[in-house]
Amino acid sequence: MKYILVTGGVISGIGKGIISSSIGTILISYGFRVTSIKIDPYINIDAGTFSPFEHGEVFVLDDGGEVDLDLGNYERFLGITLHRDNNITTGKIYQYVIDRERRGDYLGKTVQVVPHITDAIQEWVERVARISVDDDTAEPDICIIELGGTVGDIESMSFVEAFRQFQFRVKKENFCVVHVSLVPQPNSTQEHKTKPTQHSVKELRGYGLTPDLIVCRSTTPMPLSVKEKISMFCQVDKDHVICMPDVKTLYRVPILLEESGVYNFLSTRLNLIQKSSYDESFMIKWRDLIERSERQLDEVVIALVGKYTALEDAYASVLKALNHAALFCNRKLKIRFVDSTDLEENTKKEDPVKYHEAWQQLCSAHGVIVPGGFGSRGIEGKIAAIEWARKQLKPFLGICLGLQCAAIEFARHVLNYHDATSSEFDTTNHQVIIEMPEHNTGNMGGTMRLGRRTTHFVTDDSIIKKLYGNVDSIDERHRHRYEVNPRYIEELEKAGMKFVGKSDDNQRMEILELDNHPYFVGVQYHPEYISRPLKPSAPYLGLIWAACGELKNVLMHVTKEQMATTDSTRKSSGTFSHKNLFRHT
Known part of the structure; x- marks a missing residue:
């Protein structure tokens, strides 16, 4: 050695x-x-x-x-x-x-x-x-x-x-x-x-x-x-x-x-x-x-709506995953960091200039990503950004807390549960997001749902499943202690929010999508952790492709490619593969 x-x-x-x-x-x-x-x-x-x-x-x-x-x-x-x-x-x-x-x-x-x-x-x-x-x-x-x-x-x-x-x-x-x-x-x-x-x-x-x-x-x-x-x-x-x-x-x-x-x-x-x-x-x-990263001319602008935007390293893996995906799509990536607190009504009253500048940054972007985080600060700004992305048909990707905020936003403005929230923030009647019982230990360190877990797709009618290569299941890394409340799943799905990926026990909601939207995806896991320069993450690829207006053509191509792939071949891959996506380029 x-x-x-x-x-x-x-x-x-x-x-x-x-x-x-x-x-x-x-x-x-x-x-x-x-x-x-x-x-x-x-x-x-x-x-x-x-x-x-x-x-x-x-x-x-x-x-x-x-x-x-x-x-x-x-x-x-x-x-x-x-x-x-x-x-x-x-x-x-x-x-x-x-x-x-x-x-x-x-x-x-x-x-x-x-x-x-x-x-x-x-x-x-x-x-x-x-x-x-x-x-x-x-x-x-x-x-x-x-x-x-x-x-x-x-x-x-x-x-x-x-x-x-x-x-x-x-x-x-x-x-x-x-x-x-x-x-x-x-x-x-x-x-x-x-x-x-x-x-x-x-x-x-x-x-x-x-x-x-x-x-x-x-x-x-x-x-x-x-x-x-x-x-x-x-x-x-x-x-x-x-x-x-x-x-x-x-x-x-x-x-x-x-x-x-x-x-x-x-x-x-x-x-x-x-x-x-x-x-x-x-x-x-x-x-x-290197050549591709330095020669791109066409730009794609992504608004990152987060709580820790003062330090880029707080989203290091997210930024790298976005870069990997943009490189793959031959686009020059431009990130706009939008502090979620600046999007809230309180900021509008206290500092209207900062409020309007934040919304201008968000509204002029080609796509929106809401990454993970903890605590109640800035949550209303994240929910407001997600509502705007949903109504304006703007490509959106929610990671961990981003998925949870998407579920809260949908419950508030579609199901009309105006007090919908997470048990992390409040104890109202409509806790759409709850703490996982087995992780309620009182300690902070090492008490979350951590590491590699399997997510099973429960439907073939899914954008994200196609991006993963139409496999039946995927393995991704997790880091969270809150999840979508199973009591609200049926209501949310009836209103148009599809939970297309679930955990092994079929109880935890891992992936959500919206009908009639070019790209509205939320994932409970953190796909950025296993994104690689030569093998970008599927959810991030979907966001960049959608932001470039190319996702529909990509999915059509992937579907045609998959028609020539047998189920046994897909099964033998173990986890997802980007093989067909790379053929597209």
């Missing part, structure tokens, strides 16, 4: 996750099996209770793990399925050690950071690195470990010390360090300043870790003289100092790293024995993706 540790210097949030994912992408193209681990030095057990404003979205894995959003980058770039243990936090490590101490595993010894915490970190890394990914039972060849935060943070000191020891534990030829550092350019001179990188490398060395490769993040490409300066003061060969300037699309990062000789360096440094020939077609797909 080979290990690549990716550390960060100067500031956090400079792209360690993208660099790690891109290195993995290059290694996969050379035939290696790659897995990833993300280390977050916070004391939380997992990311499940984080505020979206503080830490961005919570990414959910197949096994229900609520993890850092960087694991989403790993899955999207590497095309693998990770597990909750691939995200290590200080809380998890300390909980593991304390549980062992309570059981008496340490035989009365004084439990300390060194060696007990550091040993636990090393054991965890070695164990998780050997877990196979997806259906491949073979052990991975290379594990890429991203250490979150910045070198010098007090929170990460135990992890730094653990890896100082780890490099001797696994031997030098099996372990290398990639240090990602910021090289700022002051506006006054636009000169590349190397001093912050020098200090961060010096600090890393002081902790016993020596970087083998330095990736310098900057606004513009660095001249050779700057690379030579970093090489001299950081004691790294100048060929091992790589500049990674800002790029138009993240898909270009693997290509730039490959052109910089990253594979040749890793191959020599880790004595990699290539198991198969270079898969040129794999990188050709990435290059094609």
Whole structure:
């Protein structure tokens, strides 16, 4: 097993996750099996209770793990399925050690950071690195470990010390360090300043870790003289100092790293024995993706009506899924972030300019998406946006809370239950949305319906079923504790709201659609979690196609293609496939 540790210097949030994912992408193209681990030095057990404003979205894995959003980058770039243990936090490590101490595993010894915490970190890394990914039972060849935060943070000191020891534990030829550092350019001179990188490398060395490769993040490409300066003061060969300037699309990062000789360096440094020939077609797909992302002329505008629009990372997977779908449809995506509170009547009274600007942004968009969230703030604005999309026949996609708001809106304005709401917000007579009884535990962390679940289609007359390839069932990831109240299903369906997808027990409503609407879809699950650059999510594809006015033609084509596909072939696919959709393009 080979290990690549990716550390960060100067500031956090400079792209360690993208660099790690891109290195993995290059290694996969050379035939290696790659897995990833993300280390977050916070004391939380997992990311499940984080505020979206503080830490961005919570990414959910197949096994229900609520993890850092960087694991989403790993899955999207590497095309693998990770597990909750691939995200290590200080809380998890300390909980593991304390549980062992309570059981008496340490035989009365004084439990300390060194060696007990550091040993636990090393054991965890070695164990998780050997877990196979997806259906491949073979052990991975290379594990890429991203250490979150910045070198010098007090929170990460135990992890730094653990890896100082780890490099001797696994031997030098099996372990290398990639240090990602910021090289700022002051506006006054636009000169590349190397001093912050020098200090961060010096600090890393002081902790016993020596970087083998330095990736310098900057606004513009660095001249050779700057690379030579970093090489001299950081004691790294100048060929091992790589500049990674800002790029138009993240898909270009693997290509730039490959052109910089990253594979040749890793191959020599880790004595990699290539198991198969270079898969040129794999990188050709990435290059094609880059070209398509940078050459689109026709624009599609989507209004994202949310509660956390002040921080784009709060909707990281949603934005990426929209981009994947837009790329597939050969459209240039433009997102308009509309704060749902700005659409409410209270805002109209307090700040009419903001109110009218928000509605103008919404009404001029080609399609509307209402993503997930929690709490009562901004709910009336979401419901107002959904009512407008329904009445104006504007393409609409509701995710999780978006589906629940769609059901509430329909109950209020079609069934005339004007006090219809969710038990999350109020306790009125018409609770169209209720809390799932088995998840009413009183705790916040890990108490939702989480992870991969199967949804069964209950009718063939469904837009979303056709987009999924006319399969009988699909597997998608969930993260919610509220659902549509079964008491209102019959009334809602009689009025025209179809629940076309249901859970295994036929009790939970997973997918809703509306009759006589070009595209009005709500899903209880989060399809964005398994969207990939080369395999976009079906509900998001439907929204983009509908927003472009092409959905009807696409569905006609898919139907004709499916007529030539036998039921046995569809069944053998296990889950949904976009095979027929890709034929369309």
